[in-house]
Amino acid sequence: MPRAFVTGITGQDGGYLADQLLGEGTEVHGMVRAGDDDAVRDLLARTPGVVLHDGDLGDAEGLRRLIADVGPDEIYNLAGISSVAFSWAEPVLTAQLSGVAAATVLDAAWRLQEDTGRKVACLQPSSAEIFGHADSWPQDESTPVRPVSPYGAAKAYAHHIAGVYRGRGLHVATCILFNHESPRRPLAFVTRKITAAAAQIGAEGFGVIRLGNLDARRDWGWAPDYVDAMVRSVRHEAASDYVVATGQTHTVAEFAEAALRRAGVGDSWRDHVEVDPEFLRPNEAPILVGDASKARRELGWKPTAAFDEVVGRMVDHDMELLKRGKA
Ligand code: GDD
Numbered sequence: 001m002p003r004a005f006v007t008g009i010t011g012q013d014g015g016y017l018a019d020q021l022l023g024e025g026t027e028v029h030g031m032v033r034a035g036d037d038d039a040v041r042d043l044l045a046r047t048p049g050v051v052l053h054d055g056d057l058g059d060a061e062g063l064r065r066l067i068a069d070v071g072p073d074e075i076y077n078l079a080g081i082s083s084v085a086f087s088w089a090e091p092v093l094t095a096q097l098s099g100v101a102a103a104t105v106l107d108a109a110w111r112l113q114e115d116t117g118r119k120v121a122c123l124q125p126s127s128a129e130i131f132g133h134a135d136s137w138p139q140d141e142s143t144p145v146r147p148v149s150p151y152g153a154a155k156a157y158a159h160h161i162a163g164v165y166r167g168r169g170l171h172v173a174t175c176i177l178f179n180h181e182s183p184r185r186p187l188a189f190v191t192r193k194i195t196a197a198a199a200q201i202g203a204e205g206f207g208v209i210r211l212g213n214l215d216a217r218r219d220w221g222w223a224p225d226y227v228d229a230m231v232r233s234v235r236h237e238a239a240s241d242y243v244v245a246t247g248q249t250h251t252v253a254e255f256a257e258a259a260l261r262r263a264g265v266g267d268s269w270r271d272h273v274e275v276d277p278e279f280l281r282p283n284e285a286p287i288l289v290g291d292a293s294k295a296r297r298e299l300g301w302k303p304t305a306a307f308d309e310v311v312g313r314m315v316d317h318d319m320e321l322l323k324r325g326k327a
Helices: 012-023 037-046 060-070 084-089 091-116 150-167 190-204 223-235 252-262 266-272 293-299 307-323
Strands: 003-007 027-032 051-054 074-077 121-127 171-177 209-211 241-244 273-275
Touching: 003 012, 003 060, 012 027, 012 037, 012 223, 027 037, 027 060, 037 051, 060 091, 074 091, 074 223, 084 091, 084 150, 091 121, 091 150, 121 150, 121 223, 150 171, 171 223, 190 209, 190 252, 190 307, 209 252, 223 241, 223 293, 241 293, 252 266, 252 273, 252 307, 266 273
Parallel strands: 003 027, 003 074, 027 051, 074 121, 121 171, 171 241, 209 273
Antiparallel strands: none
16 A cells, blocks of 8 residues: 655645545555644544644754655645745745745655665645746746746745756656635635635625735636646656646636626626735736646646636535535
8 A cells, every 4th residue: 555645734735635545545644733733623524544743844854754754655745835925924934835845855755765765756736826927828837937926936946856856866746736726725815715705795695805916817727636636647657747727717807706696696796896905916927827738648637627617616615604604
């Protein structure tokens, strides 16, 4: 039975990854931070089969020891700062946790492989944010890396160090993930912020969603599909970089319209959306949309849910939570 080690197992992607790996018969070990009690309880309720270990991305020596002790065949390094907005407030912490910590994980994996003579295959999740103001779209694996946010810069470092360790003989795949959503998305991200508010507005008939840049175009897919791409890339015979995206792009305003309509608001949806400068960012990519042809060709991967389905599933979930009094 293969053994996987997952950092960030309590996050959206970590939870779906634990589901998939356990379902396939993989032994799953996850690293959790002290104080993450609610997230750990939720994770154990959904996937009681995971084995959890205390650890912290910021503690390089502890992380190295933990990886050596667990001795995994596969490592998925999903932990780190995932909010681009937050990275503007905490650029140094973001550089440490979403950038430099990747080097710690990969170095520990490489040492484990050297010491045991067993292959250790790694997944470093890269981000569309590494492309920043790209000159062209859709973006693919050959698009120049030119980040415009502290988060994008940190992920760019992690992307490059993944390539360095691949060159050193470690199987390190990167999935260059475009936005991927689900009902498990925290409210800090625009999709869930919108769907939770839309459900409320649909139920009560009033209310306003205060948003930042309505014109930003993003490529929104279904999170479990993206986790599946991670597993495929780790198990593929050769390690490489893969863009993981739907190829469709929509504005934030279009997301809000679709969500509010789904919640039953109809043509008056525009009355329920306002721009609040508090949510504008100092700089950001105007359009991110990915060409996942390489993942389709080499990994046999394809997205299973289009934009309308992603929006629909999230709004329906939030309406259900409201009905059950759990929103
Ligand atoms: N969060 C947020 N809140 N974003 C807003 C808001 C708001 O009120 N109003 C507009 N936006 C815009 C942002 O400016 C951005 O253009 C877009 O909505 C999406 O923002 P987020 O949902 O916060 O995600 P993100 O695109 O910054 O980052 C996500 O996708 C990346 C891959 O492209 C995260 O999942 C990253 O971890 C991931 O790497």
